[in-house]
Amino acid sequence: MIKAILTDIEGTITRITFVKDILFPYAAARLPSFVEAHQDDAFVAEQINAVREEIGSPQASIDDVIQALLTWIKEDKKITPLKQLQGLIWQTGYEQGDFKGHLYPDAMAFLNAQHQAGLALYVYSSGSVKAQHLLFAHSDFGDIRPLFKDYFDTNVGGKKDPQSYRNILNALPVEAAEILFLSDVVDELDAAKEAGMRTLQLWRDNQATSPSHPKIEHFEQFNSELLA
Numbered sequence: 001m002i003k004a005i006l007t008d009i010e011g012t013i014t015r016i017t018f019v020k021d022i023l024f025p026y027a028a029a030r031l032p033s034f035v036e037a038h039q040d041d042a043f044v045a046e047q048i049n050a051v052r053e054e055i056g057s058p059q060a061s062i063d064d065v066i067q068a069l070l071t072w073i074k075e076d077k078k079i080t081p082l083k084q085l086q087g088l089i090w091q092t093g094y095e096q097g098d099f100k101g102h103l104y105p106d107a108m109a110f111l112n113a114q115h116q117a118g119l120a121l122y123v124y125s126s127g128s129v130k131a132q133h134l135l136f137a138h139s140d141f142g143d144i145r146p147l148f149k150d151y152f153d154t155n156v157g158g159k160k161d162p163q164s165y166r167n168i169l170n171a172l173p174v175e176a177a178e179i180l181f182l183s184d185v186v187d188e189l190d191a192a193k194e195a196g197m198r199t200l201q202l203w204r205d206n207q208a209t210s211p212s213h214p215k216i217e218h219f220e221q222f223n224s225e226l227l228a
């Protein structure tokens with residue numbers, strides 16, 4: 001019996017184009033000046049050093065670090081220091097009302113219904129926990145953070161690695177087989193399934209599919225028989 005839902009964000013409950021066409025360009029445009037201005041703040045300095053480590057260049061200049069980050073944004077790399085910095089930059093955009101966190105209406109209705117039915121809702125996204133909080137605090141449907149019990153990002157590991165899901169399981173009060181993981185990406189669903197979770201693909205954008213995972217095009221198609 002499913003007792004908890006672990007959901008991806010982009011492509012599953014949020015439109016991919018919101019992330020790719022609004023959030024990523026917003027961060028790219030502001031990242032150079034943000035990193036320059038905040039390079040001595042402890043958290044930002046930690047991320048800068050993590051970038052240097054990732055590119056194998058402990059002495060890399062701030063310009064080199066910025067170039068690496070901008071390249072990762074272009075290539076949609078889910079590298080932890082980039083995701084952490086993006087979260088900080090998006091804060092201004094949300095607070096100024098430059099954009100709201102997009103949520104598909106069918107996803108909102110589904111999350112509400114599952115919450116009301118007593119299921120525990122958790123989030124696992126490559127976007128940092130801070131970025132997740134911001135999106136849900138400033139969503140199209142207002143502040144929906146009370147729906148979620150906990151949030152996970154790449155600090156538990158990458159989303160295509162089964163160990164990341166085992167790390168999440170260690171933090172949750174339910175068994176693997178009692179968790180339904182929702183994602184649009186087959187590699188992520190494969191990893192969650194290998195860790196013992198149930199899986200369901202949201203197939204909204206013509207992504208690759210797999211016979212290993214049931215799929216729906218939107219949450220109005222959800223029914224428990226899919227998981228039988």
Ligand SMILES: CSCCC(=O)C(=O)COP(=O)(O)O
Nearest residue numbers: 008009010125126127131132
């Ligand atoms: C939390 S909003 C920003 C989403 C993001 O940065 C991202 O890389 C999307 O990854 P996801 O794991 O939600 O598909």
Ligand SMILES: [Mg+2]
Nearest residue numbers: 008010011184
């Ligand atoms: Mg996704």
